[in-house]
Amino acid sequence: MTEAIPDALRVPPGPVDLASIETDAAPGFDGKKKKGKGALFALGDELADLQERLWAEGTTGSERRVLLVLQGMDTSGKGGVLRHALGLVDPQGVRITSFKAPTEEELEHDFLWRIERGLPKAGFIGVFDRSHYEDVLIAKVRGFADEEEIERRYGAINDFEARLVGEGTTIIKCMLHVSAEEQRSRLLRRLDKPDKHYKFNPGDLDERKKWADYQAAYETAIERTNSEAAPWHVVPADKKWFRNLAVAQLLLHTLRGLDLTWPKADFDVEEQKRRLADEKPPA
Amino acid sequence: MTEAIPDALRVPPGPVDLASIETDAAPGFDGKKKKGKGALFALGDELADLQERLWAEGTTGSERRVLLVLQGMDTSGKGGVLRHALGLVDPQGVRITSFKAPTEEELEHDFLWRIERGLPKAGFIGVFDRSHYEDVLIAKVRGFADEEEIERRYGAINDFEARLVGEGTTIIKCMLHVSAEEQRSRLLRRLDKPDKHYKFNPGDLDERKKWADYQAAYETAIERTNSEAAPWHVVPADKKWFRNLAVAQLLLHTLRGLDLTWPKADFDVEEQKRRLADEKPPA
Numbered sequence: 166m167t168e169a170i171p172d173a174l175r176v177p178p179g180p181v182d183l184a185s186i187e188t189d190a191a192p193g194f195d196g197k198k199k200k201g202k203g204a205l206f207a208l209g210d211e212l213a214d215l216q217e218r219l220w221a222e223g224t225t226g227s228e229r230r231v232l233l234v235l236q237g238m239d240t241s242g243k244g245g246v247l248r249h250a251l252g253l254v255d256p257q258g259v260r261i262t263s264f265k266a267p268t269e270e271e272l273e274h275d276f277l278w279r280i281e282r283g284l285p286k287a288g289f290i291g292v293f294d295r296s297h298y299e300d301v302l303i304a305k306v307r308g309f310a311d312e313e314e315i316e317r318r319y320g321a322i323n324d325f326e327a328r329l330v331g332e333g334t335t336i337i338k339c340m341l342h343v344s345a346e347e348q349r350s351r352l353l354r355r356l357d358k359p360d361k362h363y364k365f366n367p368g369d370l371d372e373r374k375k376w377a378d379y380q381a382a383y384e385t386a387i388e389r390t391n392s393e394a395a396p397w398h399v400v401p402a403d404k405k406w407f408r409n410l411a412v413a414q415l416l417l418h419t420l421r422g423l424d425l426t427w428p429k430a431d432f433d434v435e436e437q438k439r440r441l442a443d444e445k446p447p448a
Numbered sequence: 449m450t451e452a453i454p455d456a457l458r459v460p461p462g463p464v465d466l467a468s469i470e471t472d473a474a475p476g477f478d479g480k481k482k483k484g485k486g487a488l489f490a491l492g493d494e495l496a497d498l499q500e501r502l503w504a505e506g507t508t509g510s511e512r513r514v515l516l517v518l519q520g521m522d523t524s525g526k527g528g529v530l531r532h533a534l535g536l537v538d539p540q541g542v543r544i545t546s547f548k549a550p551t552e553e554e555l556e557h558d559f560l561w562r563i564e565r566g567l568p569k570a571g572f573i574g575v576f577d578r579s580h581y582e583d584v585l586i587a588k589v590r591g592f593a594d595e596e597e598i599e600r601r602y603g604a605i606n607d608f609e610a611r612l613v614g615e616g617t618t619i620i621k622c623m624l625h626v627s628a629e630e631q632r633s634r635l636l637r638r639l640d641k642p643d644k645h646y647k648f649n650p651g652d653l654d655e656r657k658k659w660a661d662y663q664a665a666y667e668t669a670i671e672r673t674n675s676e677a678a679p680w681h682v683v684p685a686d687k688k689w690f691r692n693l694a695v696a697q698l699l700l701h702t703l704r705g706l707d708l709t710w711p712k713a714d715f716d717v718e719e720q721k722r723r724l725a726d727e728k729p730p731a
Contacts, residue, residue, distance in 0.1 A: 221646040247540045256539050257530045257577070263540070294540070345730045356721050362713040363504035370723050376730030430645040438639050440653050447628045447659030 167204050169193035170411050171418040174339075174398040176391050181384040181399075188344040189403035194410065201406040208413050209253040215417070216254040216290060218425035223288015225428040228333035231419060232284065232291045233412070236298050237341030238379060239369050240351035241402050242409075243294050246341070250413035251292060260285045263294040276300040276318065277325055287333070290416070297322055301386045306378045319389040326395040335423065336395035337415055340383060341402040345376050450487050452476035453694050454701040457622075457681040459674050464667040464682075471627040472686035477693065484689040491696050492536040498700070499537040499573060501708035506571015508711040511616035514702060515567065515574045516695070519581050520624030521662060522652050523634035524685045525692075526577050529624070533696035534575060543568045546577040559583040559601065560608055570616070573699070580605055584669045589661045602672040609678040618706065619678040620698055623666060624685040628659050 173193030194201065222229060233251075235243045251259050262283035271279045277297055285291025301318050304310045310318070326336055343351075352369065355361040372379070391397045398415060402408040456476030477484065505512060516534075518526045534542055545566035554562045560580055568574025584601050587593045593601070609619055626634075635652065638644040655662070674680045681698060685691040 217643075221643075224646050244538070244540055248538050251539055252535070255527070255531050256534055256542060257527055257544055257546070259539060261540055349724060349729075353721065353724055356717055356724070359713075360500075360504075360710045362717065363507050363711045365713070365715075365720070367715045367720055367723075370720065370727070373730060374727075427643045428646045430642075430648070432648070432650045434639055434645065437648070437650055437653065438636065440650075441632055441636055441639070444653070444657075446632075447656060 166196075167194060167208070167410065167414045168418075170414040171398070174400055174411060174415065176387055176397040176399055178391060179388065181387045181391075183342065183380050183384055183399070186342060186399050186401065188342050188347060188401050190401045191404060191407040192401065194407065198404070198406045201404075201410050205249065205253075205406070205410045205413055208410075208417055212253050212413060212417050212420070213255065215420035215423075215425055216258050218427060219290070219420065219423065220255070220258045220288045221428050222425060223286070225431070227428075228287050229423060230285045230287050230289050230291065230334050231416070232293065232329065232334050232336045233416065234293045234296045234298070234336065234338040235341065235412075236296060236302070236339065236383075237402060238343055238348060238376075239372065240348045240355075241341035241343045242405055243341060245405055246409055246412045247292065247294065249409040250416065251290070253413060254290065258289055259292065260289045261292045261294060264296055264299060275321075276304075277321060280325075284329070284334075297325070298386055298390075301389075302379065302382045303372075305382045305385075306375050319386070322390050323392055326390070326392065330394040335419055337419055338390075338395060338397045339412060339415065340387065340397065340399050341408060342399050343402045345373070347403040348373065449479075450477060450491070450693065450697045451701075453697040454681070457683055457694060457698065459670055459680040459682055461674060462671065464670045464674075466625065466663050466667055466682070469625060469682050469684065471625050471630060471684050473684045474687060474690040475684065477690065481687070481689045484687075484693050488532065488536075488689070488693045488696055491693075491700055495536050495696060495700050495703070496538065498703035498706075498708055499541050501710060502573070502703065502706065503538070503541040503571045504711055505708060506569070508714070510711075511570050512706060513568045513570050513572050513574065513617050514699070515576065515612065515617050515619045516699065517576045517579045517581070517619065517621040518624065518695075519579060519585070519622065519666075520685060521626055521631060521659075522655065523631050523638075524624035524626045525688055526624060528688055529692055529695045530575065530577065532692040533699065534573070536696060537573065541572055542575065543572045544575045544577060547579055547582060558604075559587075560604065563608075567612070567617075580608070581669055581673075584672075585662065585665045586655075588665045588668075589658050602669070605673050606675055609673070609675065613677040618702055620702055621673075621678060621680045622695060622698065623670065623680065623682050624691060625682050626685045628656070630686045631656065 170193035219229065235246060237243060247261060280297045301315055305315050330336060355365045387397045400408055400411045453476035502512065518529060520526055530544060563580045584598055588598050613619060638648045670680045683691055683694045
């Protein structure tokens with residue numbers, strides 16, 4: 166029912182035109198909100214099972230791990246994805262890293278330094294809430310780095326991601342794609358609710374003025390880093406239920422593709438059962 | 449309905465006798481499995497709300513955070529607590545740190561060095577899956593440190609925890625208390641299920657032979673570190689549903705005690721609404 170979603174979201178190679186991708190669509194899914202929420206719930210058991218297999222592998226020497234990169238404009242729902250999609254699996258096996266404005270120490274290093282430190286260990290599903298892509302998005306729009314440096318970074322990102330993939334990481338990159346109009350209504354909702362004021366920052370409205378520049382920066386970044394090893398997905402995110410379902414389905418699709426099997430015992434199971442049966446019960 | 453649990457689990461000052469604390473009881477709760485599962489579910493909304501308040505505070509300069517320390521014999525269910533109790537709140541606001549056998553680098557430092565590095569940041573609920581207590585439990589039972597060093601560590605732990613509390617951390621310490629018989633049946637179940645073999649290690653049966661030594665080490669550790677600032681709770685853990693409910697209730701009780709309020713906006717809300725209303729829509 167949801168199997169068609171990953172292919173429908175995959176960005177084909179070549180130039181990217183975000184305006185041509187509808188933000189309130191539900192590509193690959195035939196249904197509305199209620200059915201979509203049911204479909205997300207229905208993924209839970211398999212997702213949890215596969216995540217535990219990945220984890221189990223990690224405890225027995227496998228180097229495999231998954232890295233989910235979440236990017237998107239403010240209010241696009243990275244937090245919602247974390248709660249509703251990642252919330253379906255064992256929190257022990259998930260490592261979330263949020264990248265804010267870099268600290269002074271981080272600025273003293275290359276932009277990938279802090280990213281390295283946030284990578285998931287073997288067996289984990291790592292999630293980046295924002296990522297090294299900020300270094301070619303906000304950094305470009307706000308001019309924190311010059312053109313030449315931004316150019317260098319596209320290449321550095323491709324090399325970096327290729328290395329991770331070579332080492333056993335499967336990378337899922339998602340841009341949560343909202344419309345400016347939807348962002349406006351989400352920002353207004355934050356302003357209307359005192360318990361959401363903490364999420365609002367007047368600077369968000371200054372960033373919003375640069376909407377077109379951000380879209381252009383995303384288009385270039387996605388095009389330049391849409392590698393075979395680590396391809397991009399654009400997730401229409403005006404419909405929260407679809408956004409959550411889509412990311413969960415991408416994760417499920419990825420885990421299925423790993424052919425995860427339960428590690429074989431490296432001990433004699435029957436012998437251990439006998440040991441337990443024969444023991445003098447501990448006091 | 450579950451409000452009596454925290455007091456019922458709190459270890460009073462003085463010598464500790466684990467044998468006198470029933471492992472299959474449900475102290476402070478009047479009901480069985482079905483009611484207990486319902487009660488856990490019923491805590492979810494308030495727990496999630498309070499966790500978000502803690503998080504919101506953290507984004508606006510508060511130093512407060514919570515640290516849940518989970519200790520217990522193998523199979524006592526630390527992982528189950530993470531899934532079923534911590535799973536009720538936003539995974540973004542939870543930081544889980546699992547402490548395994550120390551690495552070579554960790555061994556080159558004082559035992560609290562790696563603990564410091566795993567502490568939650570402001571606004572987070574940190575969970576230690578095992579902790580610095582291993583350094584006075586397995587370290588004592590297996591003789592990794594001599595008596596004098598173990599003695600030093602009780603004091604160092606008290607100083608350390610008092611410092612954390614002084615800096616804004618609320619500490620909840622739980623020993624998940626299972627019986628040797630219940631451990632046996634859980635180990636047998638692991639051996640019976642090929643998809644749980646990865647959790648089994650023949651060494652677990654060697655540790656099990658030292659059951660009495662471990663119980664004694666727990667008793668001493670709890671007595672010596674059962675401070676006002678960071679008191680201990682013994683959570684009967686033979687009933688998984690009660691174990692999960694009890695830890696969730698302890699967490700809820702703790703968060704309630706923090707009187708968490710939504711941060712006030714440090715900007716003029718109406719002005720920001722006008723800015724959004726007046727803007728030329730971004731292209």
